[in-house]
Amino acid sequence: MNRFTATLASQLVAAIPATGPLIQDAVRAEPGLVTGDVSLATQLDLLILSPFQAVFHRGVLAETIAEGPFLIVVDGLEECEDKRGVEEFIDHMLAFFEKHPSIPLRIFIASRVEQHIRERLETDPGVMVGNLDNYSALKDIEKFLEASFQMAAKRDRVIRAYVSARGEWPTKSDMHALVKHVGGSFVLASTIFKFIVQSATPEDPLTPMERLPLTLSMNGLDGLYAQTLARSQHLPHFQNIISIIARLELSLPISAIADLLGIQAFEVVRVLLNLQAIIHVPGNDEKGEVTLCHTSLRDFLTIESRSGPFFVPRSFHLRLSYYSFTSALEDNEDWAEYYGKNFSHQHLRSLTSVEACDLIDEVEHIKARQSLSVDRLPYHAFLCTMFFCSIVWNNPPNLGSFFVHTHRVYRTIGASSGMS
Numbered sequence: 001m002n003r004f005t006a007t008l009a010s011q012l013v014a015a016i017p018a019t020g021p022l023i024q025d026a027v028r029a030e031p032g033l034v035t036g037d038v039s040l041a042t043q044l045d046l047l048i049l050s051p052f053q054a055v056f057h058r059g060v061l062a063e064t065i066a067e068g069p070f071l072i073v074v075d076g077l078e079e080c081e082d083k084r085g086v087e088e089f090i091d092h093m094l095a096f097f098e099k100h101p102s103i104p105l106r107i108f109i110a111s112r113v114e115q116h117i118r119e120r121l122e123t124d125p126g127v128m129v130g131n132l133d134n135y136s137a138l139k140d141i142e143k144f145l146e147a148s149f150q151m152a153a154k155r156d157r158v159i160r161a162y163v164s165a166r167g168e169w170p171t172k173s174d175m176h177a178l179v180k181h182v183g184g185s186f187v188l189a190s191t192i193f194k195f196i197v198q199s200a201t202p203e204d205p206l207t208p209m210e211r212l213p214l215t216l217s218m219n220g221l222d223g224l225y226a227q228t229l230a231r232s233q234h235l236p237h238f239q240n241i242i243s244i245i246a247r248l249e250l251s252l253p254i255s256a257i258a259d260l261l262g263i264q265a266f267e268v269v270r271v272l273l274n275l276q277a278i279i280h281v282p283g284n285d286e287k288g289e290v291t292l293c294h295t296s297l298r299d300f301l302t303i304e305s306r307s308g309p310f311f312v313p314r315s316f317h318l319r320l321s322y323y324s325f326t327s328a329l330e331d332n333e334d335w336a337e338y339y340g341k342n343f344s345h346q347h348l349r350s351l352t353s354v355e356a357c358d359l360i361d362e363v364e365h366i367k368a369r370q371s372l373s374v375d376r377l378p379y380h381a382f383l384c385t386m387f388f389c390s391i392v393w394n395n396p397p398n399l400g401s402f403f404v405h406t407h408r409v410y411r412t413i414g415a416s417s418g419m420s
Contacts, residue, residue, distance in 0.1 A: 001085030256335035
């Protein structure tokens, strides 16, 4: 939830420019507001609530609030994996509104009712809970799909040629079957649409018209995930790229993923371009993060009975810890180094329930990759270092300062032995 408040603050400034100077003053006084070094409650107070209150009490919003209160919409709150952060956000906002009931501000949360969300919202008298199970989204989904296919036809020459020769596509019966198939899920509707209209590849040469009936035979998202992933399965580094995306603690740019793996950015792009129906791929290698279109893809990839050949075992955290650790030892001052210094130890913690045989397999993977990455720390040195950490720290702290000292040691060893 660290970036959540910063996003809200930027949108607050866009909606109410008068809050801009107040937010700037708050950041100057407390830089931790943008680095995430202060609590979420403090971020909400200083970046959102206090600036809003200040401009409200100055009368800046007098004309606007005559039409109604300001509204903050939070969509898909259940998809946030930081459950404690979600709980802190809800608790703090409820406390704020209890203290300031007349403030012209409202929060609209659209979310599946997960336990950690439900237990906080359903018992508060200041919260109005609406159940969308009583509302059918089928007509909305149909409108969404119709508009989406119309836009696709404008961009896709094959679809236009088909419509010119055969008439309407999708047909009314196709659309009815598609709407029925998605079962009221906008997520499934959006993902299926992207799958249908994605560009053909040598491994998947089907046209959108041929792909639509195939989609209707798939069993929910799992079949679609498997079908989509298969489009890049033959490409170099596919399994490593998919595995690292599934197990990362923080979404990263394309270049950072490439740096962690010790490969070129174009090799990551090559794999991901075929997967845009299920993975958001930024248009710039250095900016924007690679993210999953829906968190259910991570569930799919990390449950072997569902993903089969695409399964990403928990033991991959060892490999990812190695990639992160070696990146942290470099002086590049980039995302990969930042990630390594802040998250390598978290991947080690994730190995507590992994079977020894699985860890041995991961060591063999690291060993095999070692010959391809001659500039990286030898894998046996990494394993010895991690063993040392496990002895010294039962609960390792953030290893940022440790990496600095380790880096100096290995540089010294390398210089004395002639290693690069």
